[in-house]
Amino acid sequence: MKIREMVKTFKPYKVIEGNYRIWLDKNENPFDLPDEIKDEIFEKLRKTPFNRYPHITSMPLREKIAEFYGLSPRNVAVGNGSDELLDYLIKIFEGDYIITTPPTFGMYYFYAKLEGIPIVEVPLNEQFLINGEEIAKKAKKASIIFITSPNNPTGNSQPREEILKVLDSGAPVVIDEAYAEFSKENCVDLLDEYNNLLILRTFSKAFGLAGIRLGYLLADTEIIDALYRIKPPFGVNSLSMIAAMVMLDHYNVIEERVKYIVRERERLYKKFKEYAYPSDANFLLMRLNAYEFLLERGIVVRKLEGRLQGHIRVTVGRKEENEELIKALEEFLDVANI
Numbered sequence: 001m002k003i004r005e006m007v008k009t010f011k012p013y014k015v016i017e018g019n020y021r022i023w024l025d026k027n028e029n030p031f032d033l034p035d036e037i038k039d040e041i042f043e044k045l046r047k048t049p050f051n052r053y054p055h056i057t058s059m060p061l062r063e064k065i066a067e068f069y070g071l072s073p074r075n076v077a078v079g080n081g082s083d084e085l086l087d088y089l090i091k092i093f094e095g096d097y098i099i100t101t102p103p104t105f106g107m108y109y110f111y112a113k114l115e116g117i118p119i120v121e122v123p124l125n126e127q128f129l130i131n132g133e134e135i136a137k138k139a140k141k142a143s144i145i146f147i148t149s150p151n152n153p154t155g156n157s158q159p160r161e162e163i164l165k166v167l168d169s170g171a172p173v174v175i176d177e178a179y180a181e182f183s184k185e186n187c188v189d190l191l192d193e194y195n196n197l198l199i200l201r202t203f204s205k206a207f208g209l210a211g212i213r214l215g216y217l218l219a220d221t222e223i224i225d226a227l228y229r230i231k232p233p234f235g236v237n238s239l240s241m242i243a244a245m246v247m248l249d250h251y252n253v254i255e256e257r258v259k260y261i262v263r264e265r266e267r268l269y270k271k272f273k274e275y276a277y278p279s280d281a282n283f284l285l286m287r288l289n290a291y292e293f294l295l296e297r298g299i300v301v302r303k304l305e306g307r308l309q310g311h312i313r314v315t316v317g318r319k320e321e322n323e324e325l326i327k328a329l330e331e332f333l334d335v336a337n338i
């Protein structure tokens with residue numbers, strides 16, 4: 001037996017274990033579903049035959065998402081988290097390399113490395129904004145370009161005029177909108193105009209369904225068709241599919257929670273304005289080296305590295321959790337004498 005050397009270059013996942021009180025490290029929604037919605041899901045599950053495979057290309061859920069956006073189901077793909085869809089997106093287009101815009105989400109690197117596809121980086125500027133012209137210059141030989149808006153871990157949205165410059169290159173452009181529900185901006189309306197635009201979304205954040213692992217892609221029928229040629233059959237299970245479909249019927253609940261989270265985000269931002277960056281997502285980037293300090297007080301946040309060394313990314317939690325965070329950070333600033 002011999003494990004490939006390439007596989008050994010991937011680090012094992014770091015599992016944070018411990019009896020911590022407050023988890024603000026994974027950009028999750030702090031609210032579980034209301035009991036009535038859970039009951040509705042359980043009712044539907046009761047009537048679902050578990051001995052049968054789900055739909056081979058997840059059509060019932062694709063239809064429901066399509067209806068939500070006023071698109072055709074042939075414009076929608078669903079996956080086991082949007083992470084899984086990234087894997088297939090990296091595989092379906094011709095080109096010499098992918099383009100990413102660091103500091104950004106790590107999974108684009110993960111799948112490109114796994115596939116042995118080179119990565120060309122066009123870094124974000126000092127304000128964490130993309131340079132559309134620079135990206136467009138390199139787009140010709142790119143198989144696919146990833147832009148995250150709002151960006152993780154910086155929280156800001158990318159300006160539409162810069163995104164348009166990239167789209168005008170004609171190369172396939174993924175706008176990863178995992179956090180778009182928390183922002184005033186998104187690119188869904190551009191789908192009509194640009195057949196090279198791919199919008200990636202997830203049920204993990206605003207929808208509060210991180211545990212069911214469901215993500216979706218909105219794109220041209222040719223792209224969705226290509227994706228379903230290489231995607232394993234029965235890829236999304238019946239249980240997750242039903243939960244997501246029920247949740248789409250209760251979008252008003254999501255909207256209420258998004259409002260709450262945005263309110264709390266702005267409250268946190270105002271408190272730590274000197275150290276926090278403005279955010280359009282459900283988290284804040286802070287220029288505070290407070291990871292260990294917070295951990296000692298039972299609060300888990302994300303510690304950042306590289307260009308963002310000395311920064312933390314803090315998910316917006318419930319009001320009482322945020323209060324604890326505020327108290328701990330104020331204490332940190334006192335102790336650090338900043």
Ligand code: PMP
Nearest residue numbers: 081082083105152178202204215
């Ligand atoms: N894109 C971005 C920018 C993210 O931050 C995340 C989750 N952290 C994902 C995609 C993946 O989300 P999921 O697989 O839960 O749909």
